Amino acid sequence: MAVATRARGSELLRALAATRGPPPAAAAAAQLRSIHEGPDTIDELLDRHLSKKSPSSSSSLLDDDAAEALARRRLTSTRREALALYRDILRAARLFEWPDERGVPWREALRANARREFEEARGERDPEVVARLLIGGRDAVEQALERVAEASRRAVQAEEAKRRGGA
Known part of the structure; x- marks a missing residue:
């Protein structure tokens, strides 16, 4: 019924x-x-x-999961690289003890500049741009450290020459 x-x-x-x-x-x-x-x-x-689910959709689901895991690993690795670069910048800034023309120690100016640059790039999601920024930042730190090391070597050599000449 x-x-x-x-x-x-x-x-x-x-x-x-x-x-x-x-x-x-x-x-x-x-x-x-x-x-x-x-x-x-x-x-x-x-x-x-x-x-x-067709067999092709299950493999695409696995591909999507693998792609998501890869993207998460990339994000984590770029985040780690960015933090490592920031720490290296802060460590390198300790070497810049002399003041600039305004009387502010260079290490403070470098720290503030690094912070500003990292804050500006915080929202960047394009992996190529992030990689370019990280590579450029790493190169800049290495060049700055090489220049400081070279200037320090020259100062030590000048000091030694002065001692030899004055003794």
């Missing part, structure tokens, strides 16, 4: 829907069914509630 009532109710709903005119876009995509109307077969139940 309930099956006969359900069948009449669904016929009534279909007829009512047909007289109203074209259904809205969202309803047109879905089949016209009552909430209380269940699936007719097991296959229909499975089709409605389970997403079938």
Whole structure:
């Protein structure tokens, strides 16, 4: 009896829907069914509630997971590299003890400049740009350290020459 009532109710709903005119876009995509109307077969139940995965979609799902893991590793590694570069800049800045023309020690100016540059680049998401910034920053630190080392060598050599000449 309930099956006969359900069948009449669904016929009534279909007829009512047909007289109203074209259904809205969202309803047109879905089949016209009552909430209380269940699936007719097991296959229909499975089709409605389970997403079938083809072999290619499961491999693409694995590819998506692998791509996400790779992106996460890249993000983590670039974050580590950026932090390492920032620490190296702060360590290198300790070597710049002399003041600039305003009387501010160079180490303070370098620390402030590094902080500003890192803050400006914080929101950068393009991996190529991030890599370029990291490489450029690393090169700049190495060049600055080489210049300080060379100036220190020259100062030591001048001091030794002065001692030899004065002794």
